[in-house]
Amino acid sequence: MAESLEWSAPVQLAPSAPKLGEHVAQELRRAIISDTLTRDTHLVESRLSEKFGVSRGPVRDALTRLCEEGLVESRRRGTYVRGLSIEDIEELYSLRKLIETDAVLRCIGTDGADFSPIEKALERMRSALASGDASAFAHADLGFHSAFYTVAGHRRIEAIWLQYRPTFAGMLEVTNAQDASLTPTMEDHEVLLDAVATGDRARALDLLEDHLEGSRRRMLAAYGRYSEPD
Known part of the structure; x- marks a missing residue:
């Protein structure tokens, strides 16, 4: 022990x-x-x-x-x-897919939705990328996703996200460390916001699913490198 x-x-x-x-x-x-x-x-x-x-x-x-x-x-x-097991990682990402999909759909379905909180978070990501500040980029990245829950206006879904956001922040540090460049991540967020803001439901959901699946796979790959099987 x-x-x-x-x-x-x-x-x-x-x-x-x-x-x-x-x-x-x-x-x-x-x-x-x-x-x-x-x-x-x-x-x-x-x-x-x-x-x-x-x-x-x-x-x-x-x-x-x-x-x-x-x-x-x-x-x-x-x-x-207790740490994180493969099952934990799978559960966390399946939960996030459920609640973030709902948040994105609510953003698209809200007439006159104010996307400025998401746009401001995206601008912070751009600034962090330009300055090479990986920590600030990760913080802005989580802020970007948090803004969807805020704009969606569903307090209880947002509360679930806020409970697990710190865990995802820690996992984001792990997955970002594997990326040679954060530019593709930046582009993923830009096209996701564009799809949501223009009301392209199908495209937004496809982009969100691809984004979360990529993050899940990188986390599982990192887990395989630093953890022994249970």
Whole structure:
């Protein structure tokens, strides 16, 4: 059973920083999804508190959030890394296909829909691509997809997306790392928005399906490289 918590997380959390739990969760999530923190690693609150330089409260909040996402689990002797399995990846992408398809259809079906939130996110992607900032590009990429849920105007579907968005953010870092260039990804998003904005339902759904399927395959390929079979 893995026990080590020694990994090189870029931890720079000021004690007065807001939402420390979210920052701790982000670093742990990144380490878990990249398999730096492996399955069955014991996550000891006191050791994590020391590592991140925060009290146990934010650590506890972070572990609760990661438990809700299914990345860690509580056992009799504490909290342990559960990680991602092939089944988890398949479930996450099938869920995303369901809810994002619905969001896109609602955007197309809304008379006078305001697509400016999606357009602004796309512009942030262009700026990040031009500056070579992969992290900013990934953030804008997730913002682009989030904007569809906002424009769709379905609060509960958006709530489902927001619950799992952090997990997809971590997976996006993994899949983007495999891409020699992010330009094709940029183009995928541009044509998707064009199809939605012009009301081309069939084209929009085909583009969305291709986009999500490509992401799923890259994630599964990455999983095969860094994880051993269960």
